[in-house]
Amino acid sequence: MVTRILDTSGLMDDTADVSTLVAQARAGDRTAFSVLVEQNYDFIHRIAWRWSGNRNDAEDIAQDVCIKLGSAIRQWRGQGALRTWLYQMTLNAARDHMRRYSREKRKAEAYHRELLNDVPVADGSDIDADVGALWAAVKTLPDKTADAVLLVYGEGLNHAHAAEVLDCAEATVSWHIHDAKKRLKRILRAPEGF
Template structure:
């Protein structure tokens, strides 16, 4: 839904990108303002923790500032932002796993997750938690197709793989999610 709303503003994005590439800080600030919520939402769906999603969104904005000159405009800005955001989320996850702060970090994350004021119901949150437990590519495919409403073709552009590969990741994710959700139901 949101991706469709952003797609209608491609011409304004193109103008802002051109100005930002030329060093116009106000144009860059406007780009960040226009897309920050989008970046945050993708990061949150991928990582599932508010504080981490905020860190990732800020990191993406910094990366965007450094990389905007290299954006050639061959695709949509939002496709490029998906890629930047998912890469930043992967980097963040790798860094977190290297830090080995297991018990303390788990408690902090559990508290921050409980503090998130989200309008979604418990079943939806449980499903997204299960999605976050999937292997990275399956998680990203589900996030892009079901969370962001992208077509398999557009998701394949973001993920840098064939459309059939996205379909395969979705298929495998559905099989795993059935097991994960059944396990969760058995616990409750």
């Protein structure tokens, strides 16, 4: 396969192959690395698209692979074809992405249940839509209360750490969370969600 890369003098070399391009990228040549990414991005994206079935996820996965490639290229021993290695990296990144998404979805469901512990979720409802409605309702809360909810439920901080960030007492954060739960139940029980 013929590629266009920069040789050490900065001139384009039309006869260089992928192994030369990889060697230059491994040595820290940013231009060679950029060419390598450019030449393989569509391949990476296509694999991510087929695996995820979603354009946004495929773009996220492809970007993750390209970022990881920056450090991984130095450890690659050149065994096997570059595309085989990229295929493996892309599949691993896709699996990681799915695990992250699943964790975030479970976390969001748990936050939904905890914040609205006695507000039933309609059968067959879309949890993403429910969580979206919940966070939209959080934005309507007073600033300090919304900030406390974001830090505790969105960022997973404990009340003490949230109090540090908000520069208030831990009991104040606890009060804001209690107040948020009451307000959110009222807001989300109202007709049409608000």
